[in-house]
Amino acid sequence: VLGSDGRLGVTIFEEMTGLAVRTGAINLGQGFPDEDGPAVMAEAARRAIAEGSNQYAPGKGIPVLRTAVSAHQKRFYGLDPDPESEVLITTGATEAIAAAVLALAEPGDDVLTFEPFYDSYGAMIGLAGANHVTVPLHAPRFQPDLAELEAAFGPKTRVVILNNPHNPTGAVFGPEVLQRVVDLAAEHGAIIVTDEVYEHLVFGRPHIPVATLAGAAERTLSISSAGKTFSFTGWKVGWVTGPEELVAKVRTIKQFLTYSSGTPFQVAVAQGLGLPDEFFSEAADALRRKRDILADGLRQAGLTVYLPDGTYFITADTASIGFDDALDLARKLPELVGVAAIPVSVFCHEEGARRTRSLLRFAFCKRDTVLEEAAGRLAGLG
Ligand code: PMP
Ligand code: GLN
Numbered sequence: 001v002l003g004s005d006g007r008l009g010v011t012i013f014e015e016m017t018g019l020a021v022r023t024g025a026i027n028l029g030q031g032f033p034d035e036d037g038p039a040v041m042a043e044a045a046r047r048a049i050a051e052g053s054n055q056y057a058p059g060k061g062i063p064v065l066r067t068a069v070s071a072h073q074k075r076f077y078g079l080d081p082d083p084e085s086e087v088l089i090t091t092g093a094t095e096a097i098a099a100a101v102l103a104l105a106e107p108g109d110d111v112l113t114f115e116p117f118y119d120s121y122g123a124m125i126g127l128a129g130a131n132h133v134t135v136p137l138h139a140p141r142f143q144p145d146l147a148e149l150e151a152a153f154g155p156k157t158r159v160v161i162l163n164n165p166h167n168p169t170g171a172v173f174g175p176e177v178l179q180r181v182v183d184l185a186a187e188h189g190a191i192i193v194t195d196e197v198y199e200h201l202v203f204g205r206p207h208i209p210v211a212t213l214a215g216a217a218e219r220t221l222s223i224s225s226a227g228k229t230f231s232f233t234g235w236k237v238g239w240v241t242g243p244e245e246l247v248a249k250v251r252t253i254k255q256f257l258t259y260s261s262g263t264p265f266q267v268a269v270a271q272g273l274g275l276p277d278e279f280f281s282e283a284a285d286a287l288r289r290k291r292d293i294l295a296d297g298l299r300q301a302g303l304t305v306y307l308p309d310g311t312y313f314i315t316a317d318t319a320s321i322g323f324d325d326a327l328d329l330a331r332k333l334p335e336l337v338g339v340a341a342i343p344v345s346v347f348c349h350e351e352g353a354r355r356t357r358s359l360l361r362f363a364f365c366k367r368d369t370v371l372e373e374a375a376g377r378l379a380g381l382g
Pocket of ligand 2 (some may be wrong): 011014030031032167
């Protein structure tokens with residue numbers, strides 16, 4: 001995300017969505033669903049507005065939402081954060097990430113992430129003046145090598161940002177990798193910031209919140225948001241949970257980023273977090289079918305598909321159909337075949353970008369008919 005001149009440029013999501021709109025291409029680039037989430041939530045937001053929930057919410061979030069976040073973690077994971085002191089509502093996960101990094105990382109500290117990494121991590125680590133140390137994920141399953149993970153830790157390691165399920169690769173990390181991260185963080189006195197916005201979008205493998213692992217709770221800030229779980233990415237309601245002292249630090253920064261977050265949407269998200277278990281499992285099942293539709297299409301087009309265990313992204317290799325530069329291809333793809341995608345190399349530093357240069361990320365959170373149409377168009381590529 002940092003341009004070659006060291007300044008923050010336009011994000012790849014803006015660029016590719018802009019290109020898709022200009023060319024009329026099917027946008028499998030930026031990750032957002034093309035259907036709205038539960039009608040009861042939209043109705044709850046409308047009612048909240050009609051009934052006057054329109055002024056500033058308390059800085060840490062409305063009590064009913066903080067309680068709902070805590071109850072959701074208890075129901076699914078057996079965690080029990082105190083809604084008063086261990087839950088903070090944010091303006092999307094993006095603000096939670098920004099505030100956590102700014103709160104915890106000092107100039108000169110090392111902050112670790114896997115690579116590829118979600119773009120805002122790199123930007124925020126840069127804005128905090130910290131060093132961004134990366135650990136590569138290796139195809140086909142996009143898992144880290146544990147020796148490389150260990151070697152990345154050092155005396156300056158202050159924060160480890162985990163992202164599970166992982167954007168852009170769709171990888172889900174199992175207990176062995178996660179516990180190793182926790183143990184290494186503990187050994188080096190580092191704090192874990194874990195971005196679990198895709199917690200409910202998993203296909204067969206259970207989601208394991210880092211905070212549930214041995215030795216993790218006291219050093220982990222967990223982040224999630226309503227955007228992906230409920231298909232309301234435009235509402236920008238997120239949250240961070242963890243030990244009181246850490247949440248308080250994040251809140252200190254949040255006060256000066258946005259102070260508080262959209263009141264009527266908080267009311268509606270509180271309602272969503274209380275939906276029955278079937279809502280969450282059916283959403284994942286529907287998404288799994290979409291994954292398979294797009295994966296078949298990409299395979300038929302001749303691409304090598306790395307089937308994801310979570311998120312709503314598929315990573316595919318275009319080298320198999322003769323392309324070597326997916327960034328260049330992504331800029332041409334809308335004109336060529338009428339589909340937009342995101343090159344994986346933009347989620348990397350230089351060396352990682354070389355390793356991932358032929359990979360494209362496709363979002364499959366779209367109506368089945370749209371995915372089928374996109375697959376048909378992509379068949380013209382090979
Ligand atoms: N983290 C990851 C890994 C993401 O993919 C996204 C985009 N949904 C975000 C954070 C940002 O989430 P939000 O829209 O809630 O700010
Ligand atoms: N998280 C979404 C993605 O990865 C979109 C994020 C954004 O537009 N900043 O596509």
